[in-house]
Amino acid sequence: MDALARRGVKQLKISAVCSARDSVEETGNLLSSFAESMNLPFVLMFLHLETWEFEKDRLQLEAGETVAVFMEFCLIPLSDRPEGIGALLRGIKDLKPLVLIVVDVETDINALDFAPRFKEALLLMCALVDSLEACLERENQYRKIVEKIYFQEVICNGIMREDGGFKRCFKIDLWREYFAEFGLVETELSQPSMHQARLMVKGSPCWSSCTLKMNGKSMIIGWNGIPIRFVSAWKFSNDEGEEKL
Template sequence: MQQTEVSGDLPSLSLSLGGRGTSSYHADPSLKHRKRKREQYDRRSRAKHLLRARNCMMRRCSNEFDGKGHLLIRLILLCAASVHRRDLRTAAESLMNLYRRASLTGEPIERVAAYFADGLFARLLLPSSPLQATIAANPSPEEELAAFAGFYYASPCYQFAHFTANQAIMDAYEEAESFNGGNLHVVDLDVSHGFQWPSLMQSLSDRATTTNKPISLSITGFGRSLHELRQTAARLRSFAGGCSNLSFDFQGKIIRPSHSGPLAVLREKKNATVVVNNLVFYLQTLKSTAEISSTLRAIREVNPNLVILVEREDRRPEPEEHLTENRLDGEEEGGGGGGFLPRFMESLQYFAAMFDSLNGCLPRESLERVRIEKNHLGREIREALLMGDRPGRRTREMMMERRWFEGVRMSWRAVSQAKLLVKMKSQGSAMEHLRGGARFSVWEEDDGRALSLGWQGRRLLTVTAWRCSP
């Protein structure tokens, strides 16, 4: 979060807040002029007061928390509903109250409120507003990588997802070992910083040494920038250089939404075990269930050995009519908002649990925790508020089954590994000192075909593996 002083060009601020539009009318030009001037003054005044309230929150060390987290949640929801309706007056009042009660260094719910307030403020601003660069400023690539790495090693969340997915990949590779020629090809649709793959490389290297059969691993990683892809490639090639009996190749590609774009790289080696990883991320770039269905159909035709889905746990009720062929959000074109608040509430509950769990991994006074929340989780909150509605896990599973995919049971090794990870992370961390049984837990669901990680009884992430039905 950046701090912005209010002494800037206030006329430009008056054009920053996008309020509800007023209908044109044929009245006295002088009346129209006075009304326009009054509206500009109101917007300028609200922008000025909001920035002042935000700056006060940025400088505030901490609130004396009164335990009324439910009041903060009500304020966040009221603000979200007002922003969605473009009700500028109510939204500005709600944001003022949020900034007065939120804190970047307080209890988890206070910190969540601070980042959601900024996300809602950014959504309230016009896209062309000069304030967007401050309210919704993204960290530098170096800051983002440092925050991601900090969260990766402090919390078991991402390690759980990666280790569980990698075990499923190892199981699929070993099952096809008699005819895959020692070749494994992974198409990672969100390779990011590549933190998932060193553990798989080590497992493959151990397997190759044990069986005395060299293994070839090819990863085609899709990312959002060439800079990040080059860094990821260098990092993975360096690690692979220390793995015996393992040859490694990495190809980086920019992700571009298309129902068949990533599939052209599949089956480059005959009989290779092929895995599609992080499919959920790619599906979220598509705009309709028709595009999602086309993508799943195209993947089915390629016939990969395994498809991995890692997703945030979604507890929203999802009726059958959610699966329309044209729209995903279930809202009217005019923005009536029937589906917005349930989606927003789910995001709020998810991030509140994530912040609370991080509180259990790092001490409250930890500067590392502050950097993680600012440069990683805070950015995820902003992206979640800007993203349109997407099918939840249950709906996505239904779509997979309709396209002739079937769930794969997680092996006992995957379950045992996940439980061991949670136990190891619970020892020697801040969780040892928490009261009331605050801890991470692992759940097996859907007759062993889904493995979930949760915090305080609230599921956070779920991993599922799929293969083409006979």
């Protein structure tokens, strides 16, 4: 938002697609207040859905708008229904976005045998717990939410069999192959964005164990050398131009 304000954009509109059960009012108020402090013309709308399928018309796109899509931790909830991911990507393609940003967990908890699956889940959990211990107090309400909801799912994926509610977690290498089937082409992250990420990590002593590495054109965020998540940028193959994010 700060970068857009400095560029003098006419208006920033965020359409947040969320579950009808999500409480998003507080987030909306914070974003609106932040935009107002920078004199950035801002419109915020929430699209409440019970499923990941949505109709383009519900986003109320206007002629001349430049569309960018940010998709964070959407792949795992849909991983046990590949047709769901396909429907989501086809819906996004219909929006004709300039860029699609995908952020998700960088791990492979898919082995049918228990031992390798448990080992991978254990490594991820150790890194996540260590990162929370360094960055948040134990009584922090957000830490409790993460531990209760997110950690529980990772642990279950590590010990449950595939026929017992198993969710698939793939690394960026496998997602590249899957995305290619939908005409998605990986795009380089710009040098300014990479520089900003490194400055953020160096700017806090709490993040001294955070690592940033590249895998192809995507960034891998890790803790003590253990990969935690990937950040990637994509364009649909029928898009024109090679402008970097």
